Amino acid sequence: MYGKRSRFLTIMLTIGMAFFYIPMILLVVYSFNYSKLVPVWGGWSTRWYKVLFESEEVWAAVNISLKIALVNATFATILGMLAALSMVRFGKFRGRTLFGGMLVAPLVMPEVITGLSLLVMFITLKQLFGWPENRGFVTITIAHITFSMAYVAVTIQARLTGMGQSLEEAASDLGAKPFKVLTAITIPRLTPALISGWLLAFTLSLDDLVIASFVSGPGANTLPVLIFSRIRLGLRPDINALATIIILVVAVCIAVAALIMFRQQKRDLLDQKLAEQER
Amino acid sequence: MNAGKHDSFINSIMRRLQENWRTVVIIIPFIWLLMFFLFPFFIVAKISLAEIKIASPPFTKMVDWSDGGIMTVRIVFDNFLYIINDSLYVDTYFNSVKIASTATIISLLLGYPIAYGIVRSGPIAKPILLFMVILPFWTSFLLRVYAWMGLLADQGTINNLLISLGFINEPIRMLYTEFAVYIGIVYTYMPFMILPLYANMEKLDGSLNEAAADLGSKPINTFFKVTLPLTMPGVIAGSLLVFIPATGEYVIPDLLGGGNVQMIGRVLFNEFSRNTDWPVASAVAIAMLFLLVLPIIIFQYYQGKAAEDK
Numbered sequence: 001m002y003g004k005r006s007r008f009l010t011i012m013l014t015i016g017m018a019f020f021y022i023p024m025i026l027l028v029v030y031s032f033n034y035s036k037l038v039p040v041w042g043g044w045s046t047r048w049y050k051v052l053f054e055s056e057e058v059w060a061a062v063n064i065s066l067k068i069a070l071v072n073a074t075f076a077t078i079l080g081m082l083a084a085l086s087m088v089r090f091g092k093f094r095g096r097t098l099f100g101g102m103l104v105a106p107l108v109m110p111e112v113i114t115g116l117s118l119l120v121m122f123i124t125l126k127q128l129f130g131w132p133e134n135r136g137f138v139t140i141t142i143a144h145i146t147f148s149m150a151y152v153a154v155t156i157q158a159r160l161t162g163m164g165q166s167l168e169e170a171a172s173d174l175g176a177k178p179f180k181v182l183t184a185i186t187i188p189r190l191t192p193a194l195i196s197g198w199l200l201a202f203t204l205s206l207d208d209l210v211i212a213s214f215v216s217g218p219g220a221n222t223l224p225v226l227i228f229s230r231i232r233l234g235l236r237p238d239i240n241a242l243a244t245i246i247i248l249v250v251a252v253c254i255a256v257a258a259l260i261m262f263r264q265q266k267r268d269l270l271d272q273k274l275a276e277q278e279r
Numbered sequence: 280m281n282a283g284k285h286d287s288f289i290n291s292i293m294r295r296l297q298e299n300w301r302t303v304v305i306i307i308p309f310i311w312l313l314m315f316f317l318f319p320f321f322i323v324a325k326i327s328l329a330e331i332k333i334a335s336p337p338f339t340k341m342v343d344w345s346d347g348g349i350m351t352v353r354i355v356f357d358n359f360l361y362i363i364n365d366s367l368y369v370d371t372y373f374n375s376v377k378i379a380s381t382a383t384i385i386s387l388l389l390g391y392p393i394a395y396g397i398v399r400s401g402p403i404a405k406p407i408l409l410f411m412v413i414l415p416f417w418t419s420f421l422l423r424v425y426a427w428m429g430l431l432a433d434q435g436t437i438n439n440l441l442i443s444l445g446f447i448n449e450p451i452r453m454l455y456t457e458f459a460v461y462i463g464i465v466y467t468y469m470p471f472m473i474l475p476l477y478a479n480m481e482k483l484d485g486s487l488n489e490a491a492a493d494l495g496s497k498p499i500n501t502f503f504k505v506t507l508p509l510t511m512p513g514v515i516a517g518s519l520l521v522f523i524p525a526t527g528e529y530v531i532p533d534l535l536g537g538g539n540v541q542m543i544g545r546v547l548f549n550e551f552s553r554n555t556d557w558p559v560a561s562a563v564a565i566a567m568l569f570l571l572v573l574p575i576i577i578f579q580y581y582q583g584k585a586a587e588d589k
Contacts, residue, residue: 009396016393020415023426026436030429039435083308090301102312108575110527112544113564116551117319124322146315179300207419210529224421231425235432243422250418
């Protein structure tokens with residue numbers, strides 16, 4: 001629905017965008033501040049980037065966070081895809097309501113509750129079976145997969161419902177078995193949703209502080225845990241530098257993802273039209 | 280010979296997999312969720328009914344066999360009674376609801392015209408504006424909260440600006456107040472309000488507004504009689520998506536509220552990590568879930584309805 005935008009709406013849009021972006025722009029600008037006191041301008045400088053790059057603690061945290069995010073995104077995408085297929089394409093099965101409920105619950109569950117419950121479970125498991133021996137990489141990854149797969153499943157479910165079944169029907173009319181239809185038609189057509197789901201899971205993992213704080217042990221600091229422990233005591237110019245790098249990386253990734261999605265959507269529309277003409 | 284046997288074994292597995300692949304597809308995520316989502320909740324519920332004990336784990340067992348093979352079952356509601364009778368917990372509970380609901384209303388009042396403005400924008404501006412709303416959602420939550428620490432601090436950007444312009448002589452205390460917590464919640468959760476509203480408004484039929492105008496309705500009147508009722512599903516979805524996570528928020532009250540703003544998520548976190556009182560922390564978690572069950576059910580109901588409408 002296009003239409004004329006009243007002056008009031010234009011003003012609100014401007015205020016809204018300013019509200020969104022001014023804090024982030026200032027965050028970036030102050031990362032180039034020479035002064036040790038963040039909001040006091042002391043001239044342009046890149047000294048805090050140097051401080052950042054020389055910090056072994058930061059590199060260790062980046063390393064563990066990226067590893068967790070990669071493993072998490074991959075497993076969450078696979079599990080989320082399986083879950084979405086079960087919910088959208090398999091009709092009724094026993095336990096579907098429970099399954100659907102468990103699948104969306106992590107989306108709205110407060111993080112403190114998810115974190116607390118996973119921690120007590122890991123401790124109970126350790127008491128019973130001696131596993132997991134230490135909390136860290138494995139426990140954080142399991143926790144992240146559990147909540148990210150819900151987000152991935154929602155993304156893929158939306159795509160599955162949106163793309164219709166005409167191509168799948170055409171394939172089975174031509175004699176393809178259901179499993180073949182799944183691997184040759186459905187999953188390739190899901191690619192853009194799988195990519196955006198993977199990216200979503202990746203960012204969610206990199207972003208998580210609360211759940212990681214609960215389920216990590218001593219010595220396994222992820223990047224958000226490290227940032228949080230530092231900014232709790234006040235403003236720090238090296239954190240501004242870190243923030244600038246993160247914002248830049250995220251902006252580039254989203255632009256690329258948006259481009260991929262846009263191109264796939266166009267191609268898809270064409271496929272759909274062709275399939276409908278054939279009928 | 281042996282290799283051939285091996286082959287047929289693999290083949291038979293592959294064949295069975297092809298026949299039962301649907302079950303396999305369902306069962307893998309199902310078991311994962313049962314193990315790492317549902318099972319942990321039962322443990323929390325169980326611990327909330329135990330007593331604190333100086334041991335590892337620091338709580339009493341529910342079912343105990345140690346008394347010469349006689350089973351004893353211990354269930355205590357002391358933790359819940361303790362929470363209800365302690366004014367700290369009750370106040371925190373209500374304070375969380377107050378802060379979360381006020382922040383939700385502010386987000387709605389700001390987010391609604393922004394979403395409507397995007398819907399009414401031209402074909403070039405629309406995707407750009409949408410992208411601009413989504414971008415902050417993907418950037419680190421923690422860093423967006425941190426950005427406001429720099430703006431609101433006593434020596435921060437806003438105070439410096441106001442002092443240099445001569446509006447004030449002394450910095451206004453903004454960081455570590457309830458005001459800062461409101462700003463933090465509205466700022467970080469705004470995309471969750473705008474996106475469902477946008478999705479809903481996008482489907483609106485513009486001809487209804489024209490018809491109302493043709494029949495002599497004033498724009499304000501048309502808004503309250505036509506547009507607002509039609510966008511209620513978006514309003515409800517957006518509001519719940521802000522209210523539910525904001526109630527349990529830990530990072531914002533901790534960083535922007537300092538020790539001055541008590542919210543339930545922060546109390547739970549501290550009860551657990553500093554006091555290591557697991558039974559009380561678990562009871563707080565169950566109480567918090569109790570508070571959020573109704574909004575979560577309403578949200579699921581509307582999501583289900585929206586999915587059916589498609």
